[in-house]
Amino acid sequence: MPDTPANTPTHYRKPGWFTVNVFNRLVGWLTRRGVSVWGSRVLEVRGRTSGQPRRTPVNLLTHEGRHYLVSPRGEGQWVRNARAADGRLTTIVGRRREEWVGHELTDAEKVPVLRAYLRRWKAEVGVFFDGTSADSTDDELAAIAPRHPVFVLEPAADAEAAAAATEAEATDEVTGTGPAAAAEADHSDTGADDTEPGA
Numbered sequence: 001m002p003d004t005p006a007n008t009p010t011h012y013r014k015p016g017w018f019t020v021n022v023f024n025r026l027v028g029w030l031t032r033r034g035v036s037v038w039g040s041r042v043l044e045v046r047g048r049t050s051g052q053p054r055r056t057p058v059n060l061l062t063h064e065g066r067h068y069l070v071s072p073r074g075e076g077q078w079v080r081n082a083r084a085a086d087g088r089l090t091t092i093v094g095r096r097r098e099e100w101v102g103h104e105l106t107d108a109e110k111v112p113v114l115r116a117y118l119r120r121w122k123a124e125v126g127v128f129f130d131g132t133s134a135d136s137t138d139d140e141l142a143a144i145a146p147r148h149p150v151f152v153l154e155p156a157a158d159a160e161a162a163a164a165a166t167e168a169e170a171t172d173e174v175t176g177t178g179p180a181a182a183a184e185a186d187h188s189d190t191g192a193d194d195t196e197p198g199a
Contacts, residue, residue, distance in 0.1 A: 011074035011147035041091040043069070048084035059124075060091060063116040067153040069102060070117045072125040079149045087151065101159035102151030110145040111138050113152075 043058040056078050061068040069089075071079050082089050087102035105113065118126065119134035126133065129148070132140050 041093050043078055044090040044092060044097075045078055045081040046085045046088070048081050054078070054081055055092075058091075059117075059121055061113070061117050061120065063113055067100075068113050068117070069151045069153065070113065071149045072117075072121075072128040074128075074147050075149060082151065088156065089153075091153075099156035100153040101156050102153050105150045105152060107142065107145040110148065110150045111141045113150050114141050114145065114148065 040057050041060045042055050044053050044055050046052070047054045054077065058069055058078070061070060082102055083104070087100075087104070089100055089102055091098050091100065114129075114132075115134050115136075118129060118132065118136075122129075122133055130144055132144055
């Protein structure tokens with residue numbers, strides 16, 4: 001879970017008319033037709049109030065073999081919807097849909113991701129990061145980290161498999177049917193065949 005203090009004011013920069021009505025619509029239109037603009041995807045998340053799919057263009061960052069979503073504007077609607085949906089979301093480019101579970105990073109974990117994000121998209125989103133850049137120090141990036149939610153994405157199938165395995169292990173512990181219980185039973189067997197001569 002994020003380590004931002006509970007009393008920290010919510011940070012969000014609402015997009016202007018041009019961004020909402022021109023830029024986002026253009027990027028979304030191109031992305032839905034399979035043209036990824038600088039790594040763009042259409043993000044689909046279930047609305048926390050309506051329950052209906054909500055879509056917005058985002059930049060999907062690939063960093064050291066993992067995928068991330070960064071919110072340059074702060075705690076916008078897609079961030080709140082993703083939290084309410086337990087991180088379940090979909091990215092779309094053309095006809096390709098990828099299902100994910102997003103896990104929100106702590107502020108300390110965000111620093112290298114924010115650096116990579118700014119290295120890739122500073123020209124597009126740098127105005128939202130208060131003068132920091134990919135060349136800023138770790139301390140400078142850490143100072144702005146609480147204002148920018150970051151999610152690391154895990155393929156939904158992998159997340160479901162991991163959850164099922166965890167649930168199975170928990171059930172084995174309760175019922176005493178897991179490997180640990182079997183090993184314990186082997187060691188506690190005191191049948192006559194194991195009794196030493198003369199006992």
